[in-house]
């Protein structure tokens with residue numbers, strides 16, 4: 001992990017000719033150059049900050065093309081931004097240059113329920129896609145907790161997911177095609193409007209998760225799914241984390257895939273209960289929150305199958321919600337977790353590592369050993385059905401010795417994850433935070449191929465420099 005938050009350093013103004021061309025393309029009112037106004041676009045949820053030299057607001061694909069052309073002509077770094085909710089510094093303009101905000105490209109262009117698709121501009125909020133789809137009994141699968149204020153472009157840029165990814169997949173699995181602008185200023189159209197299609201290379205999947213380093217997505221054709229008619233929620237409490245981790249494997253090794261399978265270790269449960277008691281039995285070592293969804297006629301069969309898999313050694317209590325109020329009560333512990341962690345450790349290090357589901361027991365045992373070895377409290381929770389664990393290292397940022405121990409511990413956490421055939425990020429992405437570790441996971445030859453792809457799509461290296469790939 002690189003250094004913590006930086007202080008914004010003014011870089012001086014852009015060349016006046018570049019500003020004039022941006023203003024000619026967008027209108028003067030949609031180009032900010034005053035550092036005081038630009039500062040708001042230098043942050044994201046990583047708590048880092050760097051000052052852009054200009055902020056541009058595009059309202060159409062053609063305007064995005066124009067901005068890319070200006071940045072190319074003057075070799076200006078260009079960072080595309082949705083709503084800046086990412087946690088990795090991915091939208092912090094560390095090299096200065098222009099931040100291109102797509103927040104005004106927020107039109108839903110077309111919805112075709114019969115084709116189960118929606119076409120929209122990249123700045124549309126995920127929540128607005130959900131509302132438009134819900135009017136036709138449909139939904140878009142990616143459900144990050146930030147859906148009310150994160151954009152489709154950002155969701156695709158980071159390949160966002162959420163609890164229901166275990167059954168329905170992440171952003172990458174739920175996009176049919178894209179309209180985008182490469183770093184060279186070329187307009188491209190990827191994919192198609194059907195769920196089958198094998199003509200040409202799959203540039204859609206290449207762009208998704210590329211964190212604005214290969215192209216700027218301007219429009220997306222998203223795959224919609226029928227909204228399940230009914231949902232049932234279960235809470236299973238276990239004596240220890242290993243029992244819960246083994247239950248995850250059992251649940252995933254039977255035919256009824258849950259629509260959510262969330263894990264909280266004992267520390268996470270206790271923190272959440274201290275923040276807001278929700279009736280979890282005292283002293284439980286771990287908890288699973290599970291949901292099954294489907295048709296009313298078949299939901300009880302699915303529920304029984306998941307209950308049978310959740311039962312086993314170490315189970316302390318298993319509760320099923322009978323109505324909406326009880327469902328909310330069962331989820332309350334999970335929802336209390338983030339605010340409770342923020343209260344005790346506002347500057348915690350929050351990782352989102354992933355291991356194959358069958359290796360979760362080894363992961364939790366290994367993390368406990370690393371916590372003891374380095375004297376660092378580690379709280380784990382996450383989307384266990386995908387093997388995606390939010391591993392939180394709690395430390396006092398004012399204590400240099402503790403922060404050093406955190407860094408040493410983190411390196412061993414990453415080694416452990418890779419030894420278990422896992423990956424360093426499931427949904428938050430790389431940004432700046434994990435860039436130094438990408439070479440641990442991806443072999444040098446493969447990284448060279450990725451750099452060659454970047455060079456093809458972004459020959460002058462203007463798109464989001466310093467992110468996603470190590471130099």
Ligand SMILES: Cc1cc2nc3c(=O)[nH]c(=O)nc-3n(C[C@H](O)[C@H](O)[C@H](O)COP(=O)(O)OP(=O)(O)OC[C@H]3O[C@@H](n4cnc5c(N)ncnc54)[C@H](O)[C@@H]3O)c2cc1C
Pocket residue numbers: 044045079080081082083084085086087090091102122143144145146149150151152153154155156157158159160161162163210211212213215216217218427428464
């Ligand atoms: C409270 C909270 C809860 C969260 N919960 C989750 C969660 O459950 N799951 C999850 O996956 N994430 C979660 N996140 C992280 C974040 O919300 C997601 O990564 C989200 O997808 C970012 O969307 P955004 O519009 O804010 O994108 P930004 O942060 O603005 O951008 C993210 C990345 O995408 C790139 N990008 C943005 N727009 C485009 C575009 N049009 N074309 C190409 N690249 C683009 C940017 O350059 C950047 O690299 C959470 C964040 C917060 C603050």
